[in-house]
Amino acid sequence: MSAKTFYITTPIYYVNGNPHIGHAYTTTAADAIARYRRLEGRSVFFLTGTDEHGQKVLEAADKRGMTPKAHCDDMVPRWKSMMADLQIEYDRFLRTTDDDHIAVVQSVLSRLYERGCMYLDSYTGWYSTAAERFWTEKDLIDGKCPDSGQPVVEITEENWFFKMSAYGDQLRAHILENPGFIQPESRRNEVLGFLDKGLGDLCISRPKSRMGWGIEIPFAKDYVTYVWFDALLNYLTGTGYPVDGADGEWQHTWPPDFQLLGKDILTTHAVYWITMLLALDVPLPKTLFAHGWWVSGDGEKMSKSLGNTIEVDTLKSEYGLDAVRYFLLREIAFGADARFTYEGFNQRYNDDLANDFGNLAHRGLSMTTNWLGGRIPPLGERTEAEEGLVQAARDAIDGLHTALETLQYHKGLEAVNALVRAANGYIEQTQPWALNKAGNTARLQTVKRHVLEVCHVAAALQLFVMPNKCAELLGKLGVDDATAAFRAVRTASDPLALLVEGTPITLGDPLFPRFRELPASIQAMFASEPEPKKPAKKEKKAKSAPPPPAEIEFTDFQKVQLKVGRVQSAEPHPDADRLLVLKVDVGEAAPRQIVAGIASKFAPADVVGRTVVVVANLKPAMLRGVESQGMLLAAGGNAVVDLVSVGAEPGEVVR
Ligand code: MSP
Numbered sequence: 001m002s003a004k005t006f007y008i009t010t011p012i013y014y015v016n017g018n019p020h021i022g023h024a025y026t027t028t029a030a031d032a033i034a035r036y037r038r039l040e041g042r043s044v045f046f047l048t049g050t051d052e053h054g055q056k057v058l059e060a061a062d063k064r065g066m067t068p069k070a071h072c073d074d075m076v077p078r079w080k081s082m083m084a085d086l087q088i089e090y091d092r093f094l095r096t097t098d099d100d101h102i103a104v105v106q107s108v109l110s111r112l113y114e115r116g117c118m119y120l121d122s123y124t125g126w127y128s129t130a131a132e133r134f135w136t137e138k139d140l141i142d143g144k145c146p147d148s149g150q151p152v153v154e155i156t157e158e159n160w161f162f163k164m165s166a167y168g169d170q171l172r173a174h175i176l177e178n179p180g181f182i183q184p185e186s187r188r189n190e191v192l193g194f195l196d197k198g199l200g201d202l203c204i205s206r207p208k209s210r211m212g213w214g215i216e217i218p219f220a221k222d223y224v225t226y227v228w229f230d231a232l233l234n235y236l237t238g239t240g241y242p243v244d245g246a247d248g249e250w251q252h253t254w255p256p257d258f259q260l261l262g263k264d265i266l267t268t269h270a271v272y273w274i275t276m277l278l279a280l281d282v283p284l285p286k287t288l289f290a291h292g293w294w295v296s297g298d299g300e301k302m303s304k305s306l307g308n309t310i311e312v313d314t315l316k317s318e319y320g321l322d323a324v325r326y327f328l329l330r331e332i333a334f335g336a337d338a339r340f341t342y343e344g345f346n347q348r349y350n351d352d353l354a355n356d357f358g359n360l361a362h363r364g365l366s367m368t369t370n371w372l373g374g375r376i377p378p379l380g381e382r383t384e385a386e387e388g389l390v391q392a393a394r395d396a397i398d399g400l401h402t403a404l405e406t407l408q409y410h411k412g413l414e415a416v417n418a419l420v421r422a423a424n425g426y427i428e429q430t431q432p433w434a435l436n437k438a439g440n441t442a443r444l445q446t447v448k449r450h451v452l453e454v455c456h457v458a459a460a461l462q463l464f465v466m467p468n469k470c471a472e473l474l475g476k477l478g479v480d481d482a483t484a485a486f487r488a489v490r491t492a493s494d495p496l497a498l499l500v501e502g503t504p505i506t507l508g509d510p511l512f513p514r515f516r517e518l519p520a521s522i523q524a525m526f527a528s529e530p531e532p533k534k535p536a537k538k539e540k541k542a543k544s545a546p547p548p549p550a551e552i553e554f555t556d557f558q559k560v561q562l563k564v565g566r567v568q569s570a571e572p573h574p575d576a577d578r579l580l581v582l583k584v585d586v587g588e589a590a591p592r593q594i595v596a597g598i599a600s601k602f603a604p605a606d607v608v609g610r611t612v613v614v615v616a617n618l619k620p621a622m623l624r625g626v627e628s629q630g631m632l633l634a635a636g637g638n639a640v641v642d643l644v645s646v647g648a649e650p651g652e653v654v655r
């Protein structure tokens with residue numbers, strides 16, 4: 001029999017709002033590992049989808065004046081398109097309104113009922129709509145839901161209960177005997193702590209009279225299933241689990257190798273879900289991995305109203321999808337919380353991708369093109385330096401592999417980057433330019449061949465995170481079959497002897513162009529962000545004076561071309577309140593279009609006819625979808641005070 005299918009799941013996402021970075025994060029992490037296993041030749045089943053029942057979704061539908069199903073049908077394409085944009089290669093997108101899922105939930109309920117695991121009882125508790133669950137009086141914080149901080153209502157009603165308490169000891173024993181079952185370690189301890197307090201039973205029904213949007217309970221037709229009991233079973237449905245629970249094909253996929261989840265839904269997975277499986281007598285997943293949360297740079301939870309969300313689309317259009325995927329997985333340990341800043345993103349991009357990986361590739365390809373006829377040179381004779389590089393390549397291959405066994409993406413990618421840095425160091429050490437000058441072709445060939453071999457290894461190893469750029473680099477090295485390249489690298493006894501001598505290479509553009517500063521579209525985003533909601537906190541920060549800017553050389557300043565211009569026309573930007581779109585005469589054949597962040601101070605009519613000073617040699621940039629061909633000098637920071645004006649004619653140079 002062939003090896004078990006590698007099975008990985010993400011949580012299924014509530015369709016009460018639009019997808020955001022948190023959802024993108026879990027899904028990208030799952031996709032990366034699924035790709036890695038597929039590259040290795042494993043059969044993989046990667047399940048994701050949407051959680052469509054329950055009060056939250058019902059309320060979202062009500063607000064839009066839609067039926068819940070129509071609302072879900074309208075939302076699902078947004079999730080699918082978010083996933084397509086991130087190049088997520090899932091095997092099934094499951095909706096909890098899918099017929100096969102409804103059948104599984106109802107059959108599981110019936111089976112557990114027949115086995116005596118369900119009972120009816122009267123229950124009084126404090127119900128939080130936001131968290132979709134009951135709390136006891138002592139759980140509440142200031143009378144509100146401890147998870148969401150939202151108000152709760154006291155409800156007494158008859159409901160169906162699952163005898164979860166019966167499985168507490170078994171669950172605890174399993175966690176203790178299997179150290180890798182709940183990862184990271186801190187989360188495992190959290191669950192053990194939760195179990196120490198004693199496990200109660202789980203209310204798994206909602207009376208239709210109160211909340212009818214859910215899967216009907218077959219033995220109690222006035223009730224629908226509690227949304228979590230329904231949703232968690234998606235992981236079984238996805239495998240083709242039959243309604244009678246009999247042995248079959250599904251066991252080729254089951255149990256999950258990894259179930260990814262955010263730390264906020266640890267209890268529902270580690271306790272509700274696992275006790276459900278124990279009651280069903282189904283083998284348990286191998287690992288539940290709870291990752292951390294992305295928060296904004298100031299530690300605030302991200303929200304649209306605070307204007308501190310991570311705009312994945314903007315990052316993608318400026319830096320490319322591969323860089324976004326790389327950043328999400330490289331920047332922090334999977335499991336830890338992460339603070340996001342655009343500066344941090346830019347820095348990581350420049351350090352790892354532009355200066356290390358991209359630079360290595362460009363150096364390797366350009367020197368080979370310019371000095372060695374643009375073909376893969378012979379391997380030649382190795383010295384200690386090359387042997388060292390071979391060892392570094394082996395370390396990278398093993399390091400990545402070991403790190404991914406426990407989803408330590410950041411460590412794995414760092415292992416690859418260590419190889420890339422070693423190869424950049426090797427170039428400095430071997431000085432190919434000197435070899436070229438001295439006409440030492442044999443040695444030059446050996447050096448360049450090893451640089452290109454490292455590019456090959458680094459590209460193959462990082463395909464699972466950066467499928468486009470790495471395939472592009474492999475193509476430039478004359479390697480068309482990326483999967484074969486990965487397998488060759490993974491299994492080779494000498495990973496730096498895999499390219500084919502004589503194969504033509506292609507130089508092309510740099511893979512990851514450097515960003516000296518944040519792209520203009522991101523800077524403009526800040527210029528048009530709403531005022532911060534918490535001025536007190538911001539003021540405190542403002543007190544610590546920013547460090548003075550670094551000194552520059554006169555020659556640096558000379559690079560900036562300043563010219564006098566006259567504003568011919570001005571109109572509001574179609575998509576940003578703080579921006580104006582100007583036509584400015586700078587003494588050229590046609591006026592320049594310049595997008596300026598000055599609308600907070602000037603109405604369009606205020607600036608028409610004014611002389612201004614324009615940075616004339618600034619690279620054109622798209623600002624919220626409108627091209628800007630220069631920049632105006634203005635006094636003030638984000639809040640503009642005045643424009644710089646001079647009494648001279650358009651086109652005059654300013655120094
Ligand atoms: N529907 C449930 C899961 C049911 S699984 C059987 C749910 N959905 S959710 O859409 O609210 O959240 C899905 C996942 O997104 C959770 O794992 C959550 O932790 C994650 N994230 C939401 N915001 C996040 C960040 N800001 N950062 C990282 N992940 C976070 O819960």
